[in-house]
Amino acid sequence: MSLEAKLDATVACLRTIAAAHPDAVLANSYGAEDMVLTDLIARLGLGIAAFSLDTGRLPAETYDLMQRVEERYPSHPVAVYFPQAAAVEQYVGLHGINGFYRSVDARKSCCQVRKLEPLRRALAGRSAWITGLRREQSPTRQDLQVSEYDADNGLQKFSPLLDWSERDVWDYLRAHEVPYNALHDRHYPSIGCAPCTRAISVGEDVRAGRWWWENPDSKECGLHVKASPLKRPA
Numbered sequence: 001m002s003l004e005a006k007l008d009a010t011v012a013c014l015r016t017i018a019a020a021h022p023d024a025v026l027a028n029s030y031g032a033e034d035m036v037l038t039d040l041i042a043r044l045g046l047g048i049a050a051f052s053l054d055t056g057r058l059p060a061e062t063y064d065l066m067q068r069v070e071e072r073y074p075s076h077p078v079a080v081y082f083p084q085a086a087a088v089e090q091y092v093g094l095h096g097i098n099g100f101y102r103s104v105d106a107r108k109s110c111c112q113v114r115k116l117e118p119l120r121r122a123l124a125g126r127s128a129w130i131t132g133l134r135r136e137q138s139p140t141r142q143d144l145q146v147s148e149y150d151a152d153n154g155l156q157k158f159s160p161l162l163d164w165s166e167r168d169v170w171d172y173l174r175a176h177e178v179p180y181n182a183l184h185d186r187h188y189p190s191i192g193c194a195p196c197t198r199a200i201s202v203g204e205d206v207r208a209g210r211w212w213w214e215n216p217d218s219k220e221c222g223l224h225v226k227a228s229p230l231k232r233p234a
Helices: 003-022 032-044 060-072 085-097 104-123 166-175 180-185
Strands: 024-027 047-051 078-081 128-130 148-149 154-159
Touching: 003 032, 003 128, 003 166, 024 032, 024 104, 032 166, 047 104, 060 078, 060 180, 078 104, 085 104
Parallel strands: 024 047, 024 128, 047 078, 128 154
Antiparallel strands: 148 154
């Protein structure tokens, strides 16, 4: 399928979301895919809200992009959610400042404090959320659907770029001169927290730089792990 056809399908999906779920929100992690969606929503004038999760350990380049996005899309502000200070203090007290390297459980506990709990607050009271997930990003994302019920968070979840390739994403960004994270130019295709992200080598999987010390078949922070096979129509 051509990029033009994929773009048409994505635009149609976003318009449907805006009409059926006026309280829908885009989860913007400031990755390349999320910047495609941010630009589309702004250019189409859909009025879909957006939020980001500031874990407190993001790379400086991500904060630079956050500022650029604020300046580029002033009519589409991104609400920022932070982890609870007391929970972070408790985690560090138990595991140490970089305790997430010690075990998968310790790393997932860090993600719970810095990502999952703030996500719950960001999604509270909404009927749908939008992500920039793509199937080819990870083995854990092969079975995702463009629209599926997120039982863990209790709302509909949409991934309008699910069938886009990495090349499609970059062709769009360059064609529309959309701002993106400077780390992408330094071989960081997937960017999360600074201590949990590294550059990749030629030929490595695009998410090889995320939690690189763990098994690739289970590398997720919990934001996009299915809790139930139950699905509901959009």
